Amino acid sequence: MSVSLVLLVVMAALYASGIYLLLERSMTRVLLGFLLVGNATNLLILITAGKVGSAPIVADGVAPEDMTDPLPEALILTAIVITFGVSAFLMALIYRSWKLARQDNVQDDADDIALRTGTLLLPSDGSDTDSSDTEFGLRGEAAVSTAGELEVELEDAADNATSGADTSTDDGSAR
Amino acid sequence: MNWLVPLVVLVPLVASATTLILGKRPQAQRIVTIIALVIVLAIGAILLYTVDLQGSLAMEVGGWEAPFGIVLVVDRLAALMVVVSALVLLAVLVFSVGQGLADGDHETPVSIYYPTYLILATGVFNAFIAGDLFNLYVGFEILLVSSYVLITLGGTEERIRAGTTYIVVSLVSSMLFLASIAMIYGAVGTVNIAQISLRMAEIPIDVQVILHVMLLIAFGIKAAVFPLSFWLPDSYPTAPAPVTAVFAGLLTKVGVYAIIRTETIIFPGPQLNIALMIIALLTMVVGVLGAVAQADIKRLLSFTLVSHIGYMILGVSLGSAAGTTAAIYYIVHHIIVQTTLFLGAGLIERVGGSTSITKLGGLLKAAPIVAVLFFLPALNLGGIPPFSGFIGKLALFEASAQQGSPLAYVLIGAGALVSLLTLYALIRVWNMAFWRPADDVEGYESPLLDNVKEAPGGRTVQATRRLPGLMIGATAGMVVVSLALTVFAGPLYSLSARAGENLEGPTTYVDIVFPGNSGPGDPDPGGTDD
Numbered sequence: 001m002s003v004s005l006v007l008l009v010v011m012a013a014l015y016a017s018g019i020y021l022l023l024e025r026s027m028t029r030v031l032l033g034f035l036l037v038g039n040a041t042n043l044l045i046l047i048t049a050g051k052v053g054s055a056p057i058v059a060d061g062v063a064p065e066d067m068t069d070p071l072p073e074a075l076i077l078t079a080i081v082i083t084f085g086v087s088a089f090l091m092a093l094i095y096r097s098w099k100l101a102r103q104d105n106v107q108d109d110a111d112d113i114a115l116r117t118g119t120l121l122l123p124s125d126g127s128d129t130d131s132s133d134t135e136f137g138l139r140g141e142a143a144v145s146t147a148g149e150l151e152v153e154l155e156d157a158a159d160n161a162t163s164g165a166d167t168s169t170d171d172g173s174a175r
Numbered sequence: 176m177n178w179l180v181p182l183v184v185l186v187p188l189v190a191s192a193t194t195l196i197l198g199k200r201p202q203a204q205r206i207v208t209i210i211a212l213v214i215v216l217a218i219g220a221i222l223l224y225t226v227d228l229q230g231s232l233a234m235e236v237g238g239w240e241a242p243f244g245i246v247l248v249v250d251r252l253a254a255l256m257v258v259v260s261a262l263v264l265l266a267v268l269v270f271s272v273g274q275g276l277a278d279g280d281h282e283t284p285v286s287i288y289y290p291t292y293l294i295l296a297t298g299v300f301n302a303f304i305a306g307d308l309f310n311l312y313v314g315f316e317i318l319l320v321s322s323y324v325l326i327t328l329g330g331t332e333e334r335i336r337a338g339t340t341y342i343v344v345s346l347v348s349s350m351l352f353l354a355s356i357a358m359i360y361g362a363v364g365t366v367n368i369a370q371i372s373l374r375m376a377e378i379p380i381d382v383q384v385i386l387h388v389m390l391l392i393a394f395g396i397k398a399a400v401f402p403l404s405f406w407l408p409d410s411y412p413t414a415p416a417p418v419t420a421v422f423a424g425l426l427t428k429v430g431v432y433a434i435i436r437t438e439t440i441i442f443p444g445p446q447l448n449i450a451l452m453i454i455a456l457l458t459m460v461v462g463v464l465g466a467v468a469q470a471d472i473k474r475l476l477s478f479t480l481v482s483h484i485g486y487m488i489l490g491v492s493l494g495s496a497a498g499t500t501a502a503i504y505y506i507v508h509h510i511i512v513q514t515t516l517f518l519g520a521g522l523i524e525r526v527g528g529s530t531s532i533t534k535l536g537g538l539l540k541a542a543p544i545v546a547v548l549f550f551l552p553a554l555n556l557g558g559i560p561p562f563s564g565f566i567g568k569l570a571l572f573e574a575s576a577q578q579g580s581p582l583a584y585v586l587i588g589a590g591a592l593v594s595l596l597t598l599y600a601l602i603r604v605w606n607m608a609f610w611r612p613a614d615d616v617e618g619y620e621s622p623l624l625d626n627v628k629e630a631p632g633g634r635t636v637q638a639t640r641r642l643p644g645l646m647i648g649a650t651a652g653m654v655v656v657s658l659a660l661t662v663f664a665g666p667l668y669s670l671s672a673r674a675g676e677n678l679e680g681p682t683t684y685v686d687i688v689f690p691g692n693s694g695p696g697d698p699d700p701g702g703t704d705d
Contacts, residue, residue, distance in 0.1 A: 034346055041353050048361035082316050089323055100332045106339055
C-alpha cells in the first residue's frame with residue numbers, strides 16, 4: 001500500500017496538536033482539540049484508501065485497479081457529519097456553562113474534593129440550582145465584583161443629585 | 176423472519192420522529208413511546224424464540240451482498256440483549272412517566288425527553304445487531320449523542336459540569352474507535368465483522384495486537400473497566416434518577432457486549448487473555464473499594480457498577496465457552512439488578528429528600544414498600560444464595576476453576592471478596608437509610624419541611640410526599656423480573672450456554688453472514704469493491 005507522505009505528516013501534526021489541546025482545562029480549547037483530532041482521524045481513514053486513482057465511476061476504459069477505493073470516502077462523510085453534530089452540541093454546552101458559571105474551565109467534582117479533604121458535604125438537593133435563564137443567573141453578580149458597591153454609589157450619587165436639585169429648586173422658589 | 180430484524184431499529188427511530196412532531200402534546204408522546212418500546216420488546220421476544228429454535232438470522236440491508244453492503248446479524252446473544260434492554264427501557268420509561276406526572280415534568284422537559292430517549296433506544300438496539308464494525312460505531316454514536324442530551328437535561332450548573340467530563344471522555348473513546356476502524360480497514364480491507372475475522376489470521380501478529388489493544392481501549396472506556404472508569408462515578412449520579420438507571424443498566428453493557436464480540440469473533444485467540452484477567456481483577460477490587468468509601472447512594476451504586484463490570488470481563492477473559500456463558504448470564508442479571516437499584520435510589524430520593532446516607536434515616540417506617548424494593552436487589556447484587564447474583568458468580572467461579580491457572584484462582588478469591596464488600600456497602604446503606612430511627616440522624620430535617628420550602632410561591636403546598644403508583648409499579652416490576660431470573664435460572668442459563676457455544680470460535684458467526692461457507696468471499700483480496 002502506497003501512502004502519501006504529506007497526508008501522513010499532516011495527520012500526525014493534527015493528532016499531536018489536537019491531543020495537546022484536548023488535555024487543556026479550557027472548554028474552548030477542548031472543542032478545538034476535538035475538531036483537530038476529528039480531522040486527523042478523517043485523514044487517517046483517507047490514507048487507508050491506498051493508492052490514488054481515478055474516480056470510482058464505472059465507465060468505459062477504466063479498469064477497477066485504477067480507481068480510488070470509494071469506501072473510505074463514504075466512511076469519512078459519515079464521520080464528518082457526526083463530528084459536526086457533536087461539535088455543535090459542545091458549543092451549546094460551552095455557552096451554557098459560560099452563561100451559568102461564567103467560566104470556561106472544566107470544574108472539579110465537589111464530592112471528590114470533599115472525599116479528599118475528609119469533609120463530606122451534603123449534596124445539594126438540586127432545587128437551588130434552578131435559575132432563571134437570565135444573563136446573570138446564579139453567580140452572575142460575581143462577574144463584576146464591585147457591581148453591588150457601584151450600584152450603591154450610583155444610588156447615593158443620584159440621591160445627592162436629586163436632593164441637590166431639590167435644594168436648588170427650593171433655593172429658586174425661595175428667591 | 177428476516178424482515179423483523181431492521182424493525183428493531185426502525186420502530187424506535189420512527190417513533191422518535193413522531194414524538195418530536197407531537198412536541199406539544201405530552202400525553203400523546205408518552206403513549207407513542209410506550210407503544211414503540213412494547214413493539215420492540217415483542218419483536219425481540221419473537222426474534223429470540225426463532226433464533227433459538229431455527230438458528231441465527233442475517234439481514235442484508237438494501238439487498239446488497241454481505242461483504243459490500245451493511246449486514247445486520249441476530250444470533251442468540253444479540254436477541255437476548257435486545258429483549259433485556261427493551262424490557263429495561265420500558266420499565267424505566269414507565270418510572271419516568273410516573274415521576275414526570277407527579278412533578279409536573281420539572282425534571283424532564285416535555286418536548287425533548289421522549290424523542291431523545293427513543294433515539295437512545297435506537298442506538299442501543301443498533302449496536303446489538305450490527306454485523307459491521309462501522310455500523311457498530313454509528314450505533315455507539317447514536318446512543319452517545321442522545322446520552323449527552325439526557326445527562327445534561329435541564330442544563331443546571333451541576334449537570335453541565337458532570338456532563339462535560341462524560342462528553343469529553345466519550346468523544347475521546349469514539350475517536351479512538353474510529354481510528355481503530357480505519358486501521359483495521361487499512362490492514363484487512365473490510366469493515367464487515369465476519370470478513371475481518373476471516374482475514375485477521377493472515378495479518379502479522381504484532382499488527383494484530385496493536386489493533387486488538389486499540390479496540391479494547393475504545394470499548395473499555397465505554398464499558399468503564401478499571402484504568403478507564405473514573406469518568407463514570409463523576410458523571411452518572413447527577414443526572415435525573417431514571418436517566419441514571421438506564422445509563423447504568425445499558426450503556427456500559429453495550430461496551431461489554433462489544434468486548435465480547437471483539438474477543439470471540441474478531442480476535443478469538445488467547446493473545447490478551449492474561450491482560451484482561453488482570454484488568455478484571457483490578458476493576459472488581461478498585462471499584463468496590465470506591466463504593467465502600469461513598470456516602471451518597473447514587474455514587475455508591477456507580478462504584479459498584481464499575482466493580483461488577485469486572486466480573487463480566489473475567490468471564491470474557493477466560494476464553495472458554497463456559498466463561499462466555501457465565502458472562503452472558505451475568506450481564507443479563509446485572510442489567511436488571513443495577514437498573515432496579517438505581518430506580519430504588521430514585522424512590523429513596525423521593526421519600527427521604529436526599530440520597531446521602533448521612534442525611535437519611537427511619538425510611539423503613541416511612542416507606543416500607545421502598546425498603547423491600549431496595550433490599551431485595553441489594554441482596555441480589557451482593558450475591559446472597561437464592562438470587563441470580565449468586566448463580567452468576569457461581570457460574571463465573573466454576574468457569575475460572577475449569578480454566579485452572581493460578582491467576583484464575585486468584586480471581587475466584589477476589590471475586591468472593593468483592594461480593595462480600597459489595598454486600599457490606601449496600602447493607603451500610605440499608606442500615607443507615609432504612610434501619611436506624613430518624614432520631615439518630617444528626618440535624619435531621621423531615622423531608623416534609625423541605626417539601627414545604629420547595630413549593631413555589633406558597634400557591635400549592637403539598638402536605639406529604641406521595642409516591643406515584645407508576646414509579647412503585649415500575650420498580651416492583653423490575654424486582655419481579657430480577658426474581659424471575661432466579662426462578663427461571665435453568666432455562667435462561669441453558670439459553671446463555673447455547674449463546675456461549677455460538678461464540679466459541681468465530682466459525683458459527685461467519686457461517687451466519689456467509690452461509691454455505693463460500694466463506695472467505697475473497698474474489699478480490701484488496702477489498703476494493705466493484
